[in-house]
Amino acid sequence: MKLPNLVAQARLDSPLGPLTAAATADGLAGLWFDGQAHHPGSLSAPIDPGNRHIAQARTELQQYWAGRTQRPFRVALDPQGTDFQQRVWGALRRIAAGRVTSYADVAAAIGAPTAARAVGAAVGRNPLSIIVPCHRVLGHDGSLTGYAGGLARKQALLALEREVAAAGVAA
Numbered sequence: 445m446k447l448p449n450l451v452a453q454a455r456l457d458s459p460l461g462p463l464t465a466a467a468t469a470d471g472l473a474g475l476w477f478d479g480q481a482h483h484p485g486s487l488s489a490p491i492d493p494g495n496r497h498i499a500q501a502r503t504e505l506q507q508y509w510a511g512r513t514q515r516p517f518r519v520a521l522d523p524q525g526t527d528f529q530q531r532v533w534g535a536l537r538r539i540a541a542g543r544v545t546s547y548a549d550v551a552a553a554i555g556a557p558t559a560a561r562a563v564g565a566a567v568g569r570n571p572l573s574i575i576v577p578c579h580r581v582l583g584h585d586g587s588l589t590g591y592a593g594g595l596a597r598k599q600a601l602l603a604l605e606r607e608v609a610a611a612g613v614a615a
Contacts, residue, residue, distance in 0.1 A: 447466060447473055447474060447484055447487065447524055447571075448524070449468045449469065450466050450467065450468060450473060450487060450488065450489035451467060451468055451469050451489060451490070451492075451495065452466070452467045452489055452490060452491075452492035452495035452497075452498055453465065453466045453467070453487045453489040453490070453491055453492070453498075454491060454492060454493035454495065454498045454502075455493075456475075456498075456501070456502055456505065458477075458505065458509065459509055459600075460477065460593070460597045460600055460601075461477050461478055461479075461597075462477070462478050463475055463476060463477055463478075463505075463573070464476050464478070464483075464487070465498045465501055465502075466484075466487055466489060467489075467495050467497040467498050467522070468497075468522045470520060470522040471497050471519065471520030471521045471522035472497045472498065472501050472519050472520065472521050472522065472572065472575065473521075473522045473523060473524060473571065473572075474487075474523070474571040474572065475501065475571070475572045475573050475574065475575055476571070476573060476593075477573060477593040477594075477597065479594075480573065480592045480593045480594075481568065481592040481593075482568065482569055482571075482592055484571075497519055497520055500518075500519040500520075501517070501519045501575065504517050504518065504519055504575075505574065505575075508574070508604075509604075511604065511607060511608045511611070515541075516537060516540075516541075517574075517575045519575065521572060521575070521576070523570075523571050523572055523576070524571070525566070525569065525571070526566075528556075528562065528566060529566040529569060531554045532550060532554060532563050532566035532567060533566070533570055533572070533576050534554075535550050535553045535554050536550065536567065536570065536576050536577055536578055536580070536581070537576055537577070538553070539577055539580045539581075541577070541605045541608065541609060542605045542606055542608065542609025542610075543580060544580050544581070544582050544586075544602070545580060545581055545582070546560075546581065546582055546583065546584050546586075547560040547561075547563045547564045547567065547581055547583070547584070547589075548560045548563075548584055550563045550567070550581060551563045560584075564589075564590075567581055568590060568592055569592075570592070573592070573593055574601065577601075578591070578592075579591055579593075579597070579598045579601040579602060580602070580605075
């Protein structure tokens with residue numbers, strides 16, 4: 445994955461392992477767990493944990509991990525991908541915390557009902573783990589399917605979101 449125009453990167457701690465965040469001038473372009481599939485590797489951007497997009501993502505992630513909010517992440521995003529990938533990633537952002545859906549449902553939501561496999565490929569290439577909630581997509585039978593960060597992380601994210609939803613935590 446080519447990531448042009450990066451202006452900053454930083455390492456973020458999480459209960460599920462370290463993350464690398466990367467930003468352009470327009471928003472957060474990437475958030476990857478160490479060892480995640482499709483991790484871009486070494487980035488050519490200065491280390492700047494104070495970058496406004498990275499700092500906002502860190503704050504929102506801390507609230508997420510603490511279970512203090514169900515609201516969607518509000519940090520500006522600038523993921524790099526094809527038009528189809530962008531449509532899929534946009535649909536993922538509309539899946540509420542504590543909810544799940546299928547690849548076929550995402551395909552239908554973007555107006556491509558026969559493209560469930562292509563949706564799966566786009567979901568797998570999501571460069572913004574957690575913030576663009578690809579972990580909320582399950583197989584057609586409700587089974588856990590691939591997650592670039594690993595199935596154990598997918599299970600943990602879904603469990604956290606179920607607990608927060610059950611507790612009725614609001615923004």
